[in-house]
Amino acid sequence: MVVLSAAICTKTGKALMSRQFVEMTRIRIEGLLAAFPKLLGSDSKQHTFVETESVRYVYQPMENLYLLLITNKASNIIQDLDTLRLLSKVVPDVAGTANNLTEEKVTDKCFELIFAFDEVITAGGYREPINLQQIRTNLEMESHEEKLHKMIQMSKMESARDQAKDAAKVIRERQRDMAKQGISMQGIGGGEPMNSDMSRLQTPSYREPERVTAIPAYESRKPAAVKGMSLSSKSTKNKSLEDALMNEDKLAPVVPSRATVAHASSEPQHSVVQQPVMLAVVEKIHARITRDGVVEAFEIKGSLSLTASTDEAGLCSVQMRSGSNVDQFTFNTHPKINKGAYDKSGLLQLKDTNKGFPSARPVGILKWAYSTNSDSDMIPLKINCWPEEESRGHMIVSIEYSMDVPSLTLHDVDIHIPLGTADPINVVTIDGSYKHSTSNHEVVWQLPLVDASNSSGTFEFTVKQNNAGAFFPINVNFSSPQLFCEIDVASVTTIDGASPIQYGITKMMSSDEYTIE
Numbered sequence: 001m002v003v004l005s006a007a008i009c010t011k012t013g014k015a016l017m018s019r020q021f022v023e024m025t026r027i028r029i030e031g032l033l034a035a036f037p038k039l040l041g042s043d044s045k046q047h048t049f050v051e052t053e054s055v056r057y058v059y060q061p062m063e064n065l066y067l068l069l070i071t072n073k074a075s076n077i078i079q080d081l082d083t084l085r086l087l088s089k090v091v092p093d094v095a096g097t098a099n100n101l102t103e104e105k106v107t108d109k110c111f112e113l114i115f116a117f118d119e120v121i122t123a124g125g126y127r128e129p130i131n132l133q134q135i136r137t138n139l140e141m142e143s144h145e146e147k148l149h150k151m152i153q154m155s156k157m158e159s160a161r162d163q164a165k166d167a168a169k170v171i172r173e174r175q176r177d178m179a180k181q182g183i184s185m186q187g188i189g190g191g192e193p194m195n196s197d198m199s200r201l202q203t204p205s206y207r208e209p210e211r212v213t214a215i216p217a218y219e220s221r222k223p224a225a226v227k228g229m230s231l232s233s234k235s236t237k238n239k240s241l242e243d244a245l246m247n248e249d250k251l252a253p254v255v256p257s258r259a260t261v262a263h264a265s266s267e268p269q270h271s272v273v274q275q276p277v278m279l280a281v282v283e284k285i286h287a288r289i290t291r292d293g294v295v296e297a298f299e300i301k302g303s304l305s306l307t308a309s310t311d312e313a314g315l316c317s318v319q320m321r322s323g324s325n326v327d328q329f330t331f332n333t334h335p336k337i338n339k340g341a342y343d344k345s346g347l348l349q350l351k352d353t354n355k356g357f358p359s360a361r362p363v364g365i366l367k368w369a370y371s372t373n374s375d376s377d378m379i380p381l382k383i384n385c386w387p388e389e390e391s392r393g394h395m396i397v398s399i400e401y402s403m404d405v406p407s408l409t410l411h412d413v414d415i416h417i418p419l420g421t422a423d424p425i426n427v428v429t430i431d432g433s434y435k436h437s438t439s440n441h442e443v444v445w446q447l448p449l450v451d452a453s454n455s456s457g458t459f460e461f462t463v464k465q466n467n468a469g470a471f472f473p474i475n476v477n478f479s480s481p482q483l484f485c486e487i488d489v490a491s492v493t494t495i496d497g498a499s500p501i502q503y504g505i506t507k508m509m510s511s512d513e514y515t516i517e
Contacts, residue, residue, distance in 0.1 A: 314356030317349035323486020420470030431457030
């Protein structure tokens with residue numbers, strides 16, 4: 001089916017809203033809608049249609065309005081009526097009227113109706129497999145992550161507001177204390193000359209809080225000049241500081257010292273590396289297999305990288321532990337690594353032991369590879385695709401996956417199967433779930449986990465197609481925390497091997513280019 005346009009119009013042919021799904025000029029759609037009332041008969045039906053030489057009108061009366069689909073004449077009338085029936089439920093649901101649909105309500109909700117129509121019919125005029133509840137969910141666009149983020153932001157704002165109030169209270173208390181001290185000094189200084197020594201004794205206790213408020217010019221003033229005007233100037237500065245605190249959205253201190261600022265600026269740099277030494281092991285799988293199951297190319301490329309948090313941690317050596325299948329792999333060390341020590345005992349350390357690994361950035365220290373152009377017991381996933389012609393231009397496609405490595409666990413397995421058409425598929429049976437992408441003309445078979453408990457599975461569907469080659473090439477994506485090469489880190493020590501160094505390690509195996517052609 002191909003829907004050219006979906007519209008809501010009056011009985012006189014006035015278009016209240018219209019959504020085109022193919023390229024059409026405004027003049028043509030207005031002409032088609034204006035001609036529609038002239039083609040109507042006198043009878044009234046719940047679902048009916050009229051045809052012209054080029055298009056078909058499928059419509060349904062709704063109060064004083066018409067819900068109208070304009071399709072080509074080759075479109076399936078049964079599918080068109082099913083689409084019209086769904087849209088007749090969507091319109092009152094979006095417009096918020098069950099029994100009284102008016103022009104004003106359609107005009108007020110025109111954009112919401114267009115969005116709802118787009119959920120039912122895709123670009124190109126094809127029907128989406130969707131129901132009313134799913135349309136409501138998509139239009140609401142509720143996000144749990146967004147709600148959580150807003151709650152966290154509100155909590156931070158409330159916390160910052162409370163801390164700003166506490167800081168302002170502390171500042172006001174300091175002002176009152178200093179004001180009291182200033183009044184007592186004026187009384188002592190303004191007394192008899194014998195009290196001038198007491199005035200000089202009181203001055204340092206008054207200047208000490210001034211340094212806390214970070215007024216650098218006040219340090220050089222003479223004690224005799226510290227009068228009530230100085231207190232007023234300080235009060236103005238503290239007031240502006242109080243206003244600034246009220247605008248803070250982070251938990252910043254009232255008067256940050258240099259040590260505090262330096263510590264805060266250095267924290268993100270140290271939080272990047274959790275341990276003094278971090279190791280990352282990565283394997284990439286490349287496979288090219290024919291649709292008949294012949295392995296044309298299969299490669300495993302692995303690497304070990306080291307990240308030292310400090311220069312001191314960079315003065316280290318890594319002891320490796322090898323498994324039973326390492327003889328099938330070819331290993332290469334970095335040119336600056338002592339290859340003789342690694343070949344002899346599996347120790348990875350620099351040739352120049354007086355220098356260390358660079359800090360704060362990853363450095364590759366070891367690589368390995370495995371390659372074959374024949375069938376191998378290391379192939380993680382085998383795909384068998386059988387497209388067969390059914391009838392009336394339709395094909396039935398049977399796809400099977402199998403994993404022959406019982407100890408392996410694959411995560412987030414996505415099998416991308418091209419369709420060569422935007423037509424929807426009809427699922428016969430499936431292990432897992434699928435996602436149909438009309439824009440990419442493909443269906444994605446999704447398996448969150450593949451292990452020994454579900455080492456094989458099938459996916460069978462029918463689709464409008466007459467070319468068996470349209471379902472190739474098939475691309476496969478997956479990841480796993482397990483490695484093919486049985487190599488691991490035994491320990492990380494100082495260069496002399498006297499003391500161990502704490503280290504962290506991550507392992508990841510994933511597909512790089514895994515294709516069935």
